[in-house]
Amino acid sequence: MINLLRRNASLMVIATIGAAAAAGLWQRDGGAAVGHALYHAWELFLFIVPSLLAGLLLAAALRQLMSPGALGRWMGAESGWFGLLVATVAGGLTPGGPMAAFPLVLVLGGAGADRGALIAYILGWSLNGFQKLLVYEVPLLGPEFAIMRTLITLPMPMLAGWLARKLPIVWEPPK
Amino acid sequence: MTPGQMFLWLVALVALGFCLRRGPGMLRRVGTETGQSLVKILPLFAVALPMAAFLAELMPADAAVTWIGPESGPLGVVIASVAGGFMPGGPFVTFPLVLAFAKAGAGVPQMVALITGWSIFAVHRIISWEYPLLGWRFVVLRLVSALPLPILAGLLAELVVEFLPMTIGTP
Numbered sequence: 001m002i003n004l005l006r007r008n009a010s011l012m013v014i015a016t017i018g019a020a021a022a023a024g025l026w027q028r029d030g031g032a033a034v035g036h037a038l039y040h041a042w043e044l045f046l047f048i049v050p051s052l053l054a055g056l057l058l059a060a061a062l063r064q065l066m067s068p069g070a071l072g073r074w075m076g077a078e079s080g081w082f083g084l085l086v087a088t089v090a091g092g093l094t095p096g097g098p099m100a101a102f103p104l105v106l107v108l109g110g111a112g113a114d115r116g117a118l119i120a121y122i123l124g125w126s127l128n129g130f131q132k133l134l135v136y137e138v139p140l141l142g143p144e145f146a147i148m149r150t151l152i153t154l155p156m157p158m159l160a161g162w163l164a165r166k167l168p169i170v171w172e173p174p175k
Numbered sequence: 176m177t178p179g180q181m182f183l184w185l186v187a188l189v190a191l192g193f194c195l196r197r198g199p200g201m202l203r204r205v206g207t208e209t210g211q212s213l214v215k216i217l218p219l220f221a222v223a224l225p226m227a228a229f230l231a232e233l234m235p236a237d238a239a240v241t242w243i244g245p246e247s248g249p250l251g252v253v254i255a256s257v258a259g260g261f262m263p264g265g266p267f268v269t270f271p272l273v274l275a276f277a278k279a280g281a282g283v284p285q286m287v288a289l290i291t292g293w294s295i296f297a298v299h300r301i302i303s304w305e306y307p308l309l310g311w312r313f314v315v316l317r318l319v320s321a322l323p324l325p326i327l328a329g330l331l332a333e334l335v336v337e338f339l340p341m342t343i344g345t346p
Contacts, residue, residue, distance in 0.1 A: 009303055010264040011219055017263070018226030025229050037232045041224040044271065050176055052216070053209075054183040060208035061190035064201050096212070097265055098304040105309060119317050126294040136270040138179040141277075141286075144341045149287045152331045153294075153324070160320040167319060171312045 048139060055135040059095025066093075068104055072111025077165070079117065081158065087117040088157040091124025095131045109173030120161030127153045220267055227271030234279045243289070245282030252329030255285040259292025259325065269293050277343035283336050286343060288329030295321045 026034050071090050075083045090108075094101050105118050113121070128150055137146040176184075194201045243251045243258075262269050273286050281289075296318070305314050 010268075010299060011222060013263045013299070014219070014226050014268060015222045018222050018229060021226060021229035021233055025233050029232070033232060034229070037228040038225055040231075041228040044228070045220060045224055050180050051183055054180065054187040056209045056212045056216075057205065058183070058187035058190050060205040060212065061187065061194050063208065064194055064197075064205055065190065098300050102304045102308045105313075115313075115316060118313075119320055122317065123295065123321060126297070127291065132266045134179060134183045136266040137290075139177065140270045140274050141343050142341075143179060145283065145286075145343050148332065148335055148339075148341065149290060149328070152287065152328050152335070153291055156291075156321075156324050156328070160317070160324065164316050164320040167316060169312055169316045169319070171310070171316055174308075174310060 044140075048135065051135045051139055055095070055131045059131055062093065062095055063100070066090075068107040069111045072108040072113045075108060075113035075117035075121070077114035077116075079114070081162070083114075083117050084120045084158040084161040087113065087120040087161060088124040088128075091121040091126075091157060092128045092130055094121075094125045094129065101125045106173055114165070115169075115171045116161040116163075116165035119164040120157040123157035123160050127156060216267070219265070223264060223267045224271060227268065227275060230272065231275035231278060234275060236279060238279045239276050240280035243276065243281045243285040245285075247282060247285060248333075249326075249330065251282060251285045252288045252326055252333070255281075255289040256292035256325035256329065259289040259294075260296030260298055262289075262293045262297070263299050274344055281343075283341060283343060284329045284332035287332035288325050291328040292325035295324060 022034055022037075025037065071086065074086045075090075079086070087108075091101075094104060101122065105122060108121060109118055133146060133150060137149075191202065191205065194205050241247070243255045247254070262272065269290070273281075273290060276289070277286060301314055305317075
């Protein structure tokens with residue numbers, strides 16, 4: 001039950017906000033405005049579909065090809081900036097949503113990655129994941145903006161990982 | 176098809192080629208997994224895209240100008256960073272909403288801060304995935320290490336935009 005709620009929580013939150021917004025729009029501008037907005041959403045969907053399909057295919061292929069265990073050995077506590085770089089790149093290449101990325105943190109941790117590298121990994125995924133970038137950000141917000149934002153945040157996971165290694169908060173991967 | 180989409184297809188086909196070299200079984204697994212992902216994602220799209228479209232229509236043309244407009248400066252960057260952390264849902268919600276904000280007059284550096292804030296803080300993701308799987312110590316460690324990054328990103332973007340003016344959205 002909890003699991004079902006967890007998996008569908010975003011769906012329900014979005015549906016609730018969406019229904020409220022539709023009601024508000026109907027109230028203010030009438031049914032035609034709601035229809036117009038729906039048509040706009042459909043156009044947006046058609047625009048995203050080609051990237052979405054390619055992104056999902058690539059994501060599934062990468063999951064089959066990558067070996068997290070081998071990667072984790074490069075990301076130990078003594079790995080320095082190189083380990084943080086490996087973690088950041090691996091995070092950026094990790095496809096899929098949180099249901100894919102967070103369990104991988106456990107796998108990498110089990111294979112020897114330290115807390116700094118794991119922080120860099122998760123931030124590399126959430127800040128600069130290639131799938132989000134190519135499927136959503138470039139088509140919707142334009143290449144100029146997407147490239148500028150990506151270049152600015154590119155080194156940030158390494159910075160945070162370096163800081164995490166200095167912080168006196170001990171964390172061990174749960175067994 | 177846009178150049179970005181063609182590039183994505185090219186990379187995907189290369190990766191599929193590598194899978195095929197390791198055997199047709201792997202290619203079949205890729206196909207199955209892609210189908211499962213589509214089944215999971217399509218319902219989200221079905222509610223998220225209309226929601227973003229409704230909100231975009233509802234938002235008055237200059238609603239975003241005062242708080243997160245181009246003239247809102249560092250304070251607008253801070254506001255956008257915090258707001259980003261509370262955006263619900265995945266990229267299929269956030270990016271259409273950012274587009275809506277931009278049409279309502281939000282500034283480019285402020286939107287950089289918003290996306291960075293969402294990437295780092297996303298409260299719903301912490302509650303439903305990070306805390307249960309990795310524990311609160313990991314959450315605290317990550318949040319403390321990354322706390323200033325959205326604001327830093329917004330301020331850097333402000334510098335960039337000064338020399339290289341740009342707009343959000345494909346014309």
